[in-house]
Amino acid sequence: MNILMLIRHSQLPFYEYGYLVTFAKRGDRLMYVPEDMPMGATLPEILSTCPVRPTLIIGPEWGSFPLPEGLTEVDIPTLLLQQDTYAYTHRRIRWSALFDYVVLFHAGFEEQFRAAGHSRVLTMPWAILAERHQGAEQERIYDIGWVGRAGPVAGAEFYQDRQRILDLLRKHFRTNAYWERQRVMTEQEKIDIYCQSKVVVNVCRDDHPFEANERMFETLAAGALLIVRHRNELSDLGFEEGVHFLSYRDESEIVALVQEYLSDETARRRIADAGREKVLREHTYDVRVAKIERLLKEDAGRLWAPARSWPKHRVRLTYLDSYAAFGHLILARRQWTKIARKSLGGAVAGAALIAGSWSRPWRRAFHF
Secondary structure (H helix, E strand, O other): OEEEEEEEHHHOOOOOOHHHHHHHHOOOEEEEEOOOOOOOOOHHHHHOOOOOOOOEEEEOOOOOOOOOOOOOOOOOOEEEEEOOOOOOHHHHHHHHOOOOEEEEOOOOOHHHHHHOOOOOEEEOOOOEOHHHHOOOOOOOOEEEOOOOOOOOOOOHHHOHHHHHHHHHHHHHOOEOOOOOOOOOOOHHHHHHHHHOEEEEEOOOOOOOOOOOOHHHHHHHHOOOEEEEEOOOHHHHHOOOEOOOEEEEOOHHHHHHHHHHHHOOHHHHHHHHHHHHHHHHHHOEHHHHHHHHHHHHHHHOOOOOOHHHHOOHHHHHHHHHHHHHHOOOHHHHHHHHHHHHOOOHHHHHHHHHHHHHOOOHHHHHOOOO
16 A cells, blocks of 8 residues: 555654554555645645555544645545544544544544444554564563653653552562663563563553553563553453453552462463463554455445535534644634634634633643
């Protein structure tokens, strides 16, 4: 496939994004928005710079480059990656209407999207790059391993439970020196920590404590025993508590739970191995990309975006909503001017969205 990513290459996230690695590995051609393309460029303007015509256009969630006008008019299938589906879901449902396909990274939201008119919604959670988990078993030198935000970092107010639990675990068990931030580790170095760990206690953000995040899948693939908060989203994705992972109901249980399974290697390895086998079989980016490609082939170019049949002022209001949410206020005001000429109700709604974009809770919601 020839794939256009609606983002500049320089704006890719700080981590290696599994979809991009896998598309490239399969021989697909990846194209990006040119570095000198101005913010607010339309999709036809971006397409005019592509060396070949794309067969798929992908909109990443990150919001660094604003969604270009023209998504509902182009005769190329479009796909949106909804990474943080749980945050401001009602707005994500609106933005997704501009795209033919929507990939949800979290379980439990598909029916809401379908009820809003999305017929091509795929729940495909985080996954792993299988090639990163090949090779001989490493010596598990850590009782507890940790990779991720901790200590005085951006958005630390969302990680108070995490910091408290990590401080507790450090007092009782041998851990890697996660608090030493001398340099940014590579993804392979982070995976190696999991491969050298017997147990990983994954503590999510305080405001979304039950999500199945990327590090959980990496932990399972590395063969470490994963312990998470009870009612974790993993259970909605086909993983079984006590079979593939363990959970705690209260923080006071964690130390005793870790001690129990550190002293029972047979039980620990049985659960860890079952989790690893399931992830490597069902939750790799090779599996995810193959599913997308099969669906595109079956649909044979049919275009499904609900907004393709909407009146123009409603489409513009959807763009305005996205621009306001991600702080592209000049573009939001530009859309508002066009909306106001056609729809008084749309103008009022647009003005409210622009005003709300300054709210602190929304801006903070996108700290990872």
